[in-house]
Amino acid sequence: xxxxxxREALRDAMAEEMRRDEAVFVMGEDVGxxxxxxxxxxxxxxxxxxxxxxxxxxxxxxxxxAGVGAAMGGLRPVVELMTVNFALLALDQIFNHAAAIPYMxxxxxxxxxxxxxxxxxxxxxxPTHSHSxxxxxxxxxxxxxxxxxxxxxxxxxxxxxxxxxxxxxxIEHEGLYGARGEVVDGEGExxxxxxxxxxxxxxxxxxxxxxxxxxVAEDAARAxxxxxxxxxxxxxxxxxxxLDLDTILASVRKTNRAVIxxxxxxxxxxxxxxxxxxxxxxxxxLDAPVQRVTGADVHMPYSKRxxxxxxxxxxxxxxxxxxxxxxxx
Amino acid sequence: xxxLPDAGTCYELLARMALIRRFEEEAGRQYQRAKAGGFLHxxxxxxxxxxxxxxxxxxxxxxxxxxxxxxxAIARGTDPRRVMAELFGRVDGTSGGRGGSxxxxxxxxxxxxxxxxxxxxxxxAAGLALSSxxxxxxxxxxxxxxxxxxxxxxxGETMNLxxxxxxxxxxxxxxxxxxxxxxxxxxxxxxxxxxxxxxxxIPGERIDGMDVIAVRxxxxxxxxxAREERRPTILEAFTYRYRGHSAADPEVYRERKEVxxxxxxxPIEAFARRCVEAGVLGEREVEEVREKADETVKAAxxxxxxxxxxxxxxxxxxxxxxxxxxxxxxxxxxxxxPHRGEREEEEMPEAARRLAExxxxxxxxxxxxxxxxxxxxxxxxxxxxxxxxxxxEPDPEAEEAER
Numbered sequence: 001x002x003x004x005x006x007r008e009a010l011r012d013a014m015a016e017e018m019r020r021d022e023a024v025f026v027m028g029e030d031v032g033x034x035x036x037x038x039x040x041x042x043x044x045x046x047x048x049x050x051x052x053x054x055x056x057x058x059x060x061x062x063x064x065x066a067g068v069g070a071a072m073g074g075l076r077p078v079v080e081l082m083t084v085n086f087a088l089l090a091l092d093q094i095f096n097h098a099a100a101i102p103y104m105x106x107x108x109x110x111x112x113x114x115x116x117x118x119x120x121x122x123x124x125x126x127p128t129h130s131h132s133x134x135x136x137x138x139x140x141x142x143x144x145x146x147x148x149x150x151x152x153x154x155x156x157x158x159x160x161x162x163x164x165x166x167x168x169x170x171i172e173h174e175g176l177y178g179a180r181g182e183v184v185d186g187e188g189e190x191x192x193x194x195x196x197x198x199x200x201x202x203x204x205x206x207x208x209x210x211x212x213x214x215x216v217a218e219d220a221a222r223a224x225x226x227x228x229x230x231x232x233x234x235x236x237x238x239x240x241x242x243l244d245l246d247t248i249l250a251s252v253r254k255t256n257r258a259v260i261x262x263x264x265x266x267x268x269x270x271x272x273x274x275x276x277x278x279x280x281x282x283x284x285x286l287d288a289p290v291q292r293v294t295g296a297d298v299h300m301p302y303s304k305r306x307x308x309x310x311x312x313x314x315x316x317x318x319x320x321x322x323x324x325x326x327x328x329x
Numbered sequence: 330x331x332x333l334p335d336a337g338t339c340y341e342l343l344a345r346m347a348l349i350r351r352f353e354e355e356a357g358r359q360y361q362r363a364k365a366g367g368f369l370h371x372x373x374x375x376x377x378x379x380x381x382x383x384x385x386x387x388x389x390x391x392x393x394x395x396x397x398x399x400x401x402a403i404a405r406g407t408d409p410r411r412v413m414a415e416l417f418g419r420v421d422g423t424s425g426g427r428g429g430s431x432x433x434x435x436x437x438x439x440x441x442x443x444x445x446x447x448x449x450x451x452x453x454a455a456g457l458a459l460s461s462x463x464x465x466x467x468x469x470x471x472x473x474x475x476x477x478x479x480x481x482x483x484x485g486e487t488m489n490l491x492x493x494x495x496x497x498x499x500x501x502x503x504x505x506x507x508x509x510x511x512x513x514x515x516x517x518x519x520x521x522x523x524x525x526x527x528x529x530x531i532p533g534e535r536i537d538g539m540d541v542i543a544v545r546x547x548x549x550x551x552x553x554x555a556r557e558e559r560r561p562t563i564l565e566a567f568t569y570r571y572r573g574h575s576a577a578d579p580e581v582y583r584e585r586k587e588v589x590x591x592x593x594x595x596p597i598e599a600f601a602r603r604c605v606e607a608g609v610l611g612e613r614e615v616e617e618v619r620e621k622a623d624e625t626v627k628a629a630x631x632x633x634x635x636x637x638x639x640x641x642x643x644x645x646x647x648x649x650x651x652x653x654x655x656x657x658x659x660x661x662x663x664x665x666x667p668h669r670g671e672r673e674e675e676e677m678p679e680a681a682r683r684l685a686e687x688x689x690x691x692x693x694x695x696x697x698x699x700x701x702x703x704x705x706x707x708x709x710x711x712x713x714x715x716x717x718x719x720x721x722e723p724d725p726e727a728e729e730a731e732r
Contacts, residue, residue: 025463051463057493062452062486069456069470072441073391075463077456096446097453105434105442106425107647141648165650 002185007040007177009151010116013158014041014078016187018048021076024162027054028063028080028116037082038118038177060089064115068098068167071113076162083129084119084171098167099142112165114158120173120212120263121295121311126302130174132264132295134210137169138240138273144168144193145240149214151181153238156191163190173211194242198251202231205321206251209261210237210270213293213312217261220317228329232321240270248274249282256287257324261317266294287328291320331542336609342384342541343604344618346376346597349400351622352409353572355630356399356416356430360576364634365416367429369576370397377596378503378568379404381544382471385552391439391457391470393450395503396431397570398443401473407435409625410632419636426639427647439468447508448474448481451500455491458498462559469555470498471548477508479522488529488561495559499551502565503538509574510582526563538566539596568596 004012018024025048030037032045032055045053056063060081067077081087087094098111121130137145144166148154154172161168199214200221209217214236221232233251237243252258258278260271271292278290296310322329333339353371360369372379375397383404386392394401399416403409407423415422416430423433431445441457444450454472461468478484479502491498502523508516519525526533532554536547544566551562569591573580601618604610 054494057486057489059486059490061483062455062490065449065452065483065487066456066459066490069441069453069458070460070463071456072453073457073460073464075460092446092449093452097444097449101442102650103648104424104428104432105436106427107650108424108434108436109442110650144649 001182003180004151004155004183005177006151006154006172006179006181007038007042009155009181009183010040010158010172011042011044012183013155013162015044015047017159017162018044018052021162023074024076024078025052025054026078026080027056027067029056029058029082031055031080036080038174040116040172040177041080060086061093064090064093064113065097067113067115068093068101068111071111071167072101072109076112076114078114078116078162081115081117083125083174084117084133085128085131087115087117087133090115094137094143094167094169095140099140102166103142110165111167113167114161114170115168116158116170116172118172118174118177120175121300121307122175122212124302124304124307125174125300127299130300132211132262134171134240134262135264135269135273137171138270142167143241145171146193146238147171147210147240148238149173149176149209149211149236151179152183153191153197153236155183156188157193157238159188160190160193164193171211175212179215191238193239194244195239196235196237196244196247198233198247199236200232200234202233202255204230204255205232205257205259205324206235206248206255207232207259207261207317207321208235208237208248208274209317210240211263213261213263216312216314217317219314220261220321223314223318224321228318228322230321230325230329243274245277245281249278252278252282253285256285257321258286259291259293259317259320259324261293261312263295263311266292266297269294288324288326291324293317293320330540331546333542333604333607333609334545338384339600339604339609340614340618342380342545343597343601343610343615344621345380345384345404346541346600347618347622348409348625349376349379349403350597351619351626352399352403352412352629355626356413357572357576359413359416359630365430366418367431368396369416369430370574371572371576372397372400372570374571374591374596375503375505375538375568376400377541377600378501378538378544378566381538381541381566382473382501382548384541384545385549386471387468389439389466389468390552391441391454391461391468392473393441393454393457393470394443394473395447395450395475395478396443396445397475397503398433398440398473399430401443402433402435402438402440405435405438405440407433407438407440410629411435413626413629413633414636417633417636418638419633420639421632421636425643425647448478448483450474451478451481451483451487452490454498454500455487455494455496458491458496458555459494461497462494467556468497469552470496471552472498472500474500474502475508476502476504476506476513476522477511477516478502479525480508480517484525485528488526488531488563491561492529492531496561497555497559498561499548499555500561500563501548501551502563503568504565505568505570507574507582510578510580512582521565523563523565529561531561531563533563533565535565535567538568539591539594539599541596541600
């Protein structure tokens with residue numbers, strides 16, 4: 001095992017897949033000479049050259065659309081969008097084209113395209129660079145959506161996404177790029193989409209967290225154990241489409257309680273969706289309403305004080321978990 | 330005026346144009362019979378632009394079009410029966426009835442699709458050209474767009490990228506003078522659309538889109554430039570649609586006289602007359618072309634009518650390529666049953682079939698349609714739902730700890 005930062009693990013995934021398959025190439029704004037706005041593509045230009053590591057103009061919809069066309073032409077493009085907010089400029093190509101083409105042409109065309117984008121708050125990047133739009137992409141049939149929280153998962157999921165024949169939205173968290181984690185030496189295997197990780201076992205309450213909130217959920221679980229004698233089971237879905245609902249439901253059937261943690265907005269969010277799925281399919285097992293801990297219903301403020309107030313923290317998760325246990329402690 | 334090609338080529342050009350004309354007329358009729366639904370955009374009057382373009386393409390070249398592309402697919406060699414079946418929404422349609430009139434597709438003929446979003450096909454054209462360039466292949470991508478698309482953001486972005494990266498792509502603007510009902514003078518500050526090429530340092534030219542030979546030659550040069558010099562071109566072809574923007578268009582934005590003026594320059598009539606006058610084709614051959622078009626289109630309608638409607642069980646097919654690398658995925662996560670792709674031999678559950686028949690958006694619901702709470706006395710009128718999970722006021726101490 002080696003200890004790698006998330007950005008290094010993602011870079012390794014791209015480099016390994018590029019060595020393995022000539023059809024894989026990377027393009028995006030400042031991914032080459034500049035080495036990536038968040039340095040995720042560092043070193044790729046040097047190894048693979050300008051043909052396979054392509055700096056693009058600032059033209060998000062056309063970058064993604066060129067990725068769609070290149071994928072239809074038999075290549076496996078990995079497109080980097082500088083932030084998840086910039087992906088909004090490419091929604092036409094993502095929704096109306098990448099996601100729709102395989103279906104609207106009845107399988108006649110495939111779009112093996114990976115669109116990577118960092119999101120999430122915590123670095124004072126303000127209202128146009130730090131949102132969480134997992135729910136937006138989650139809603140679109142035809143897309144796969146990955147949201148890794150550890151370097152090992154980031155690497156293995158990105159390798160899987162690149163090898164897959166479907167368009168994949170690969171959401172990275174700005175606050176996790178520097179996070180270190182154990183990653184297997186050498187190439188390692190791709191990780192199948194749709195397999196959640198149980199980060200911590202417990203019988204009292206199920207906490208589901210994605211991206212950085214997977215870590216916050218684990219921190220909260222430790223606090224619950226130490227301070228309240230509550231054993232929480234922590235689940236990181238790792239991919240939202242497909243979603244490993246079976247693992248989540250099995251846990252909820254055991255604990256009878258669920259808390260969902262995300263940085264995104266509350267309305268129509270990942271938590272709202274998951275809470276509905278749990279309620280529909282495990283209603284009889286629930287001893288308390290499903291709780292959501294979400295980002296605040298505002299645009300991400302710049303002020304450090306306000307930004308931190310807009311992001312869920314450990315104590316919010318602890319409170320939500322305790323709320324599901326009210327009367328039974 | 331450019332010279333006529335050999336008799337065989339002239340016959341073929343005339344035959345393709347006549348077939349498209351006949352096909353489109355019949356498509357309009359079938360729309361009125363409610364056999365075809367949705368929006369129907371006919372290319373009657375634009376046949377020379379279409380056929381002139383495809384006749385200059387090689388088999389390996391890609392063609393990508395707009396939402397007015399029945400004729401483009403047919404000109405590329407797609408079976409007209411399958412195009413008609415697509416308009417009818419049937420399984421034998423080019424997209425199995427999933428795409429409709431605006432989304433004809435035929436990978437075998439390298440017709441890479443009709444696209445319903447104006448300008449949406451432009452970046453994809455650049456990407457197709459990039460794939461050819463990347464693989465060291467000779468193919469050129471021919472991208473058709475309307476005059477209206479020249480005002481989209483995609484136009485500027487794609488022209489820049491194509492020129493910057495020296496992609497083997499060629500752009501043909503089918504300028505039929507109107508973006509839907511808005512005339513070029515009213516939608517574009519620069520009405521000479523070919524001049525828009527100047528901003529990207531690539532050649533821009535204008536041609537008579539009603540003259541199949543002029544189009545053929547203009548396109549041949551543009552494709553040559555793309556193939557040999559890796560340099561895109563914007564070629565603006567003036568053409569005209571005799572019918573409305575779509576089948577539902579009262580045409581209040583133009584005078585009948587204007588339509589008649591263009592009809593007097595009909596591309597099929599003019600070309601047939603020229604071929605006969607030059608002695609390249611005989612009257613009998615011109616007649617034969619029309620008869621064959623009639624027969625082909627009649628057969629297309631019969632084929633489309635006989636083709637079955639898509640099975641309800643196929644609703645979720647081809648949404649994903651299953652088991653292709655990332656693993657299995659649920660088509661619908663609401664299903665507690667084994668996910669599609671995990672055990673593909675699983676049939677669509679009975680409950681899902683019932684839901685699909687009822688027009689529901691989801692399949693795989695375990696126990697059939699959900700009961701309506703109102704019928705079961707569950708509805709809680711006047712009770713405001715509580716909003717769960719809102720973020721609490723920040724705790725100054727916790728904030729301190731974060732630092």
